[in-house]
Amino acid sequence: MNTVVNDWLIEQRRQQREFILVIDSMADPDPIKYLFGADVMHDYTRVYASSALAGFIDASPWLVRLSGQQINLVKELLTTPENNWGWIASATQTDLNLHTQHWLDRALIEDGAQRSLYRLQDNRVMAHHLSTLEAAQRPLLLGLMDSAICWDAEKWVAFDNPRPDFYPKPFATPWLDIAEPESVTDAIVRHNLKQWLWEEHPHATSALIETQPLDPWLDEQLQLAKAWGWSEPTQLEFLLIHKMHPTTAGLSVWPRRDDETAAQHYGRCVDVLSAALRSE
Structure with a gap:
């Protein structure tokens, strides 16, 4: 086990704290399945359950309380942080109902007419935000948690x-003013699109991986999208599904012309590729 994690765990046990795993249920491999198999799922909550966000329950973060002894049963998580399964906190106050309410109060981001979900379960997001916040601001984000340790995509960092x-409520939200590093944003977009492919287009995705590995193919498409200035979810989803389709994948319409904006390029591809599929 990593020395930083091991030292952090020893210190939290010394202070007689228990542990709370903040789990990304959309991670691969499935950390929830692993935790049930490890027989540690005796006290847990799903943050979005029984709330206005219940419609997003499949993507909800999970909070799992573990004793100091139970943490030894999940060493596989601690030795594979690159799977981005979530992060670990310690707490003296371990009432998960209180912790759940704390995170539910922070889960929905409302910016005028725009609404989005705060990815509190993403270790990279939390590591970046906690690293950037002033120490005096951390309580507003961590709430009842005494300490936390997150994998920032390169190393473990404790807070x-x-x-x-x-x-x-009401409370300040200084973490929402922190710009995400491009690497974190790209990783989240890639993760979400990979999940979307398997959930919404499983047959096409299965057919693709019979001819080539999915991850390098997905990286290639996202590099194209970045070069073309396509960043909207609808643009990315359009690109992926039509690049998977044998009728449209190799058509000459794809490259962007010198005199086109990103929006014009996308509109032309939609028109031409949609017509190609209709004529099949």
């Missing part, structure tokens, strides 16, 4: 909470 407590 102490100077004032663990329940901070109800």
Whole structure:
């Protein structure tokens, strides 16, 4: 086990704290299945359950309480942080209902007419935000958690909470003012699109991997999208599904012309490729 993680675990046990896993249920391989197999799922909650976000329950973060002894049963998670399964916190106050309410209060981001979900279960997001926040601001994000340790895509980073407590609405949200590194944003987009392919187009995805590995193919398409200035979800999904389709994948319409904006390029591809499929 990594020395940083091991030292952090020893210190939390010394202070007689228990542990809370914050799990990304959309990670691959499935960490929830692993935790049930490890027989540690005795006290857990799904953050979005029984709330206005219940419609997104399949993507909901899970909070799993573990004792100091139970943490030894999940060593596979601790030795594979690159799977981005979530992160670990320690707490003296371990009522998961309180912790769930804390994170539910922070889960929905409303910016005028725009609404999105805060990816609190993503270790890269949390590592970046906790690293950037001033120490005095961390309590607003960590709430009742005494300490946390996250994999930032390169290393484990630990963060102490100077004032663990329940901070109800209204509260400041300084973490939402922090710009995400491009590498983190790209990794999240890639993860979400891979999940979308398997959920929405399983047959086409299965057919693709019979001829080539999925990950390098997906990386190639996302590099094309970035070069073309296609960043909207509808543009990315259009690109992937039509690049998987044997009728449209190799057509000469794809390259962007010198006199086109990204929007014009996308519109032309939609028109031509949709017509090609209709004529099949």
